[in-house]
Amino acid sequence: MAALRHGDPRRWLAQVYPWVKAPFIVGAPMRVMSGPQLAVAVSSAGGLGFIGPTLKVEDLFSDLQKAEGLIQSSSIASLTQRSTTALLPIGVGFQIWNGDLKVALSAVQEHRPCAVWLFAPRHGQNELNDWTTGILEASPETQIWIQVGTLGEAVEAVRSSTPPHVLVIQGAEAGGHGRAKDGMGTIALFPEIADATRESGIPLIAAGGIMDGRGVAAALSLGAAGVAMGTRMLAATETRISKGYQNEILRATDGAASTVRTQLYNHLRGTFGWPEQYSPRGLINKSWVDHQNGVSFDELKHHHDEAVKSGDAGWGPEGRLATYAGGAVGLVHSVDPAGVIVESVREEAKNIVLSLASAL
Ligand SMILES: Cc1cc2nc3c(=O)[nH]c(=O)nc-3n(C[C@H](O)[C@H](O)[C@H](O)COP(=O)(O)O)c2cc1C
Incomplete structure (x- = not known):
């Protein structure tokens, strides 16, 4: 033992x-x-x-x-x-x-x-x-x-x-x-x-x-x-x-309001298969807001893949790229x-x- x-x-x-x-x-x-x-x-x-x-x-x-x-x-x-x-x-x-x-x-x-x-x-x-x-x-x-x-x-x-x-x-x-x-x-x-x-x-x-x-x-x-x-x-x-991701970590405040646990970002990145008992916490961005407003996954995926091409500009509240971060990110x-x-x-x-x- x-x-x-x-x-x-x-x-x-x-x-x-x-x-x-x-x-x-x-x-x-x-x-x-x-x-x-x-x-x-x-x-x-x-x-x-x-x-x-x-x-x-x-x-x-x-x-x-x-x-x-x-x-x-x-x-x-x-x-x-x-x-x-x-x-x-x-x-x-x-x-x-x-x-x-x-x-x-x-x-x-x-x-x-x-x-x-x-x-x-x-x-x-x-x-x-x-x-x-x-x-x-x-x-x-x-x-x-x-x-x-x-x-x-x-x-x-x-x-x-x-x-x-x-x-x-x-x-x-x-x-x-x-x-x-x-x-x-x-x-x-x-x-x-x-x-x-x-x-x-x-x-x-x-x-x-x-x-x-x-x-x-x-x-x-x-x-x-x-x-x-x-x-x-x-x-x-x-x-x-990436710089865009890191800038978001510095910018974000109020993790209760600015983060969410969801598989959406995984799926947009093409990652499927996580056991259902797990889900990642990340910053809320345009993909999540649009998803909440009923935009289809295919359309979200299209925007996401375009955002990938834009490099650092793809992150941010108006961005589409996954920014996994914890609830105390505001610190x-x-x-x-x-x-x-x-x-x-x-x-x-x-x-x-x-x-x-x-x-x-
Ligand atoms: C971007 C990111 C990626 C992570 N990837 C892993 C991982 O691959 N394996 C793992 O065991 N934990 C992973 N974690 C979770 C950490 O092990 C740890 O539980 C967590 O970061 C602690 O909370 P904090 O982010 O508030 O410091 C990850 C965390 C973050 C923020």
Whole structure:
């Protein structure tokens, strides 16, 4: 059982990822956008960066190879050599429902990332067990992270025959894909899962709506061993993102009014087949407004494909291109190097915790 491996979850994380500074900040594996530059920048700043799922199989191998090169020429190389295992100090994320387990295993075996993040199985925990078993055979020291969005999924994961080393609890605020209908905000979801899984000793990471030190301090108070940030990292200089998309992240405010969970943008982009329990959160644009007004899918698709040709101008409230982002997008105000984001968020969180403690 994972409990025997863990002891104190925070101390255990610090041992397994010795370069990571407290509070533990994770760069979430955002599909395509979390590339090697972003992942290595986050880890180099004392966080843990994940490479996201890639469009094509060969991109996964080239991303991992690029990350290896970046790590060798970065300050983190000397820190990680001190650890007992020669794992890459970055993780890699896979979407299970359309992922290729064979390819994933060969990439993990070849490059040995320190963590693999699994998300969105079509067939629940059984499928996660298959992936976990395969990955641990391919690279026994690699840690398995599983992202869940409900209490039921969390309990099933920790009680399974192959429990994860780390559980990521995704609140309904999160950008990108999350629970379509049974999601719950982080502040309600997280502590209940913490209570239900405490005995397992598995560290819990909070994801969803965390953009700055205030979010980190709140998550720590809820019992999180660390936080994962996606939307904030969309506005990092190292992120693999179009300028038009990134400008929208800075422009958008009031996530309650400006974001929606819908499969529409996936379908317009030609992505079908997501399991029905998931749906992505993104910014409302002209495609969504027209859809609400009854415009046919074919017409929306025509406009969407025209917008693709217009490049950066295709994003925006009058634009048509998908801008996946979280409900706290209104807290993102500037594009900064990922290292600056990680360090400033960490410092802000520490200062908040210290000032709260001294005020008591
Ligand atoms: C643009 C975007 C793409 C994402 N892609 C993935 C993904 O491929 N796999 C995954 O496990 N999570 C993905 N996520 C979700 C993140 O793992 C995380 O749960 C989320 O970003 C946390 O909420 P936040 O966006 O409010 O920080 C994505 C999030 C965003 C914003």
